[in-house]
Amino acid sequence: MAGDEKTEGKPADGKTGEKPGDNKPEKNGRRNGLSASAAATEAPPDAPAGEASATAEGPATATAVLPEPTREPRQLHFLFISKWGLIHDLAWEVKKEGHEVRYHIMSKGDREVGDGFVDKVEKWEEHKDWADVIVFDDCEFGNLPDKLRKEGKAVVGGTPYSDKLEMDRDFGQEEMKAAGLTVLPRWEFDSFDAAVSFIKANPGRYVVKPSGKAQNEKVLSFVGQEEDGLDVLTMLEHYKNGWASKIKTFQLQKYASGVEVAIGAFFNGKDFLQPVFVNFEHKRMFNDEIGPQTGEMGTAGFWYGPCTLFTQTLAKMKDRLAEAGYVGYMDINCIANNRGIFPLEFTCRFGYPTINLQLEGVLSRWGEFLAALARGQTFNLRTKKGFQICVVIAVPPFPFVDPESFKKFSEDAAVIFKKPMNEGNHPGDVRLVDGDWRLAGDSGYALVVSGSGSTMEDARREAYNRVRNIIIPNMFYRTDIGERWIRDGDLLQTWGYMA
Numbered sequence: 001m002a003g004d005e006k007t008e009g010k011p012a013d014g015k016t017g018e019k020p021g022d023n024k025p026e027k028n029g030r031r032n033g034l035s036a037s038a039a040a041t042e043a044p045p046d047a048p049a050g051e052a053s054a055t056a057e058g059p060a061t062a063t064a065v066l067p068e069p070t071r072e073p074r075q076l077h078f079l080f081i082s083k084w085g086l087i088h089d090l091a092w093e094v095k096k097e098g099h100e101v102r103y104h105i106m107s108k109g110d111r112e113v114g115d116g117f118v119d120k121v122e123k124w125e126e127h128k129d130w131a132d133v134i135v136f137d138d139c140e141f142g143n144l145p146d147k148l149r150k151e152g153k154a155v156v157g158g159t160p161y162s163d164k165l166e167m168d169r170d171f172g173q174e175e176m177k178a179a180g181l182t183v184l185p186r187w188e189f190d191s192f193d194a195a196v197s198f199i200k201a202n203p204g205r206y207v208v209k210p211s212g213k214a215q216n217e218k219v220l221s222f223v224g225q226e227e228d229g230l231d232v233l234t235m236l237e238h239y240k241n242g243w244a245s246k247i248k249t250f251q252l253q254k255y256a257s258g259v260e261v262a263i264g265a266f267f268n269g270k271d272f273l274q275p276v277f278v279n280f281e282h283k284r285m286f287n288d289e290i291g292p293q294t295g296e297m298g299t300a301g302f303w304y305g306p307c308t309l310f311t312q313t314l315a316k317m318k319d320r321l322a323e324a325g326y327v328g329y330m331d332i333n334c335i336a337n338n339r340g341i342f343p344l345e346f347t348c349r350f351g352y353p354t355i356n357l358q359l360e361g362v363l364s365r366w367g368e369f370l371a372a373l374a375r376g377q378t379f380n381l382r383t384k385k386g387f388q389i390c391v392v393i394a395v396p397p398f399p400f401v402d403p404e405s406f407k408k409f410s411e412d413a414a415v416i417f418k419k420p421m422n423e424g425n426h427p428g429d430v431r432l433v434d435g436d437w438r439l440a441g442d443s444g445y446a447l448v449v450s451g452s453g454s455t456m457e458d459a460r461r462e463a464y465n466r467v468r469n470i471i472i473p474n475m476f477y478r479t480d481i482g483e484r485w486i487r488d489g490d491l492l493q494t495w496g497y498m499a
Contacts, residue, residue: 079131087137088114116432154374258337298481360450398444
C-alpha cells in the first residue's frame with residue numbers, strides 16, 4: 001500500500017483503508033500517553049511464560065520472553081518512502097524519539113501531506129546511503145525493497161511475492177490453501193456473463209470481490225444478502241453496464257456468517273515477532289455497518305500471545321514469507337464461526353488506520369523496533385494491557401475522490417483542538433502550519449483518534465472523549481467503534497480461538 005497516480009485515486013484501509021475510486025491501500029492499517037490502565041504487558045500470574053488468557057472485559061496479553069533490547073548507541077537515520085502520504089504518523093513518532101527522519105511522497109497530489117511534521121525530500125534515491133533504516137509504507141513497490149536489501153540496506157518493505165499475495169486474490173487463496181489454511185469455496189471470473197450463468201446454475205449467497213487494482217476501490221465489493229443470489233445477479237448486471245472498464249477480473253466467494261476478525265504480526269524476514277495483534281475492522285461509513293465501504297472508519301484491537309486464532313492462520317505462512325524475505329507487518333482478515341476459521345484476504349504492509357492504533361498500544365520505542373525488524377533481529381515488543389480503539393475523523397468528499405468537492409468544502413480547513421492534547425491524535429491528510437493542523441491532499445481523511453483502557457468500554461470512553469475535543473467544519477465519524485466486542489469476544493472464547 002508511483003509518480004503522480006491520482007488519476008486512479010487514493011485509498012481511504014482495510015486493513016486491510018482505501019478510498020473508493022483510489023488505487024491506494026486502506027487507510028487499514030497509535031499514540032503513546034500512559035495512564036493507569038496502560039501498563040506494560042506481561043503474562044498473567046497463572047499463565048506459563050509466553051501464554052495468555054482473556055476475558056470479554058480485558059485480554060491479558062503476553063509479550064515474548066526475551067531480554068530487553070539493547071538501546072541504540074546513537075541517533076539513527078530513517079528514510080520513509082510513501083506512494084500516497086500514508087506513513088507520516090509513524091515517521092513523526094520516530095522523530096519525536098530523537099532520530100533523524102526524512103520522508104518522500106511519490107504522488108504529486110499528496111506532496112503537501114505531512115508537511116511540518118517531518119522533513120521532506122524530493123528524490124529519495126539521493127538519501128538512501130544516508131539512511132540507516134529505509135521504510136516502505138505500502139505494497140506494490142515491486143523489486144525495489146529487495147534490491148536495496150541486496151545492497152546491504154536495512155529495509156522494512158515487501159517483496160514481489162507478498163505484493164501478489166495481497167493484490168491477486170486467487171493467488172492469495174491458493175497460497176493459503178497450500179499452507180494448510182481452511183479457505184472458503186470461491187470462483188474466479190473475467191466475464192460478468194459467465195458469473196451470472198454460474199449463479200443461476202448454483203443459487204446461493206455470495207460475496208463479489210474485484211481482483212487486482214480494482215480491489216482497492218472498496219465500493220465495488222458487494223456482500224449478497226439473499227439466499228438465492230438474486231441480489232448478486234442484479235449487482236453483476238450493474239457492474240457490467242457501469243464498471244466493466246474498472247473490473248477486469250473478480251471472485252465470487254461463498255458467504256460465511258460469523259465473527260469478522262483479523263490477526264496480524266510483524267515479520268522480521270525469518271519469523272513472526274510476538275505478541276500478535278487481534279483486531280476488528282469497521283468498514284462501512286455509518287454505524288451498524290450501513291452505507292458505502294470506506295476501507296475503514298475505525299478499528300478495535302488488542303495485543304495477545306500465541307493463540308489458536310494465530311496458529312491456525314498467520315503462523316502457517318511463516319516458511320513462505322521467510323523464503324520470500326518479507327519484512328514488515330502481515331495480517332489476515334478472517335471469518336470465524338463454530339465450524340472453523342476461514343481466511344479472506346492478506347494485508348502485506350502497514351494497515352491504515354491499524355498503524356495508528358498500534359502506535360496507541362505499543363510501549364517500546366518505534367525507532368529501535370523498526371531497526372531490529374529491518375535487520376532480522378528478535379525484539380521484545382512491549383505493549384499495553386487491555387484494549388485499544390481508533391476512530392477515523394473524515395470530511396467531504398471522503399470516502400469518494402472528488403478534488404473539486406474537497407476544494408469547495410474542506411481544503412486548508414483547520415483542525416481545532418478545544419484543549420491542548422498531544423495524546424491519541426494521529427495526523428491523516430493534514431499539514432502543520434504555524435502550529436495548526438490544516439487539511440491537505442484531496443481525500444478528506446483528516447485524522448485518526450485513539451484511546452486505551454483495561455476494558456473495551458474504557459478504551460471507547462477515552463477515544464471518544466478525545467474526539468469530542470476536536471472541531472473541523474463538516475467532520476463526521478462513527479460512534480460505535482468497539483461496541484460489537486461484547487458479542488464477538490464471547491463467541492471467539494466460546495469457540496476456543498483465544499486459547
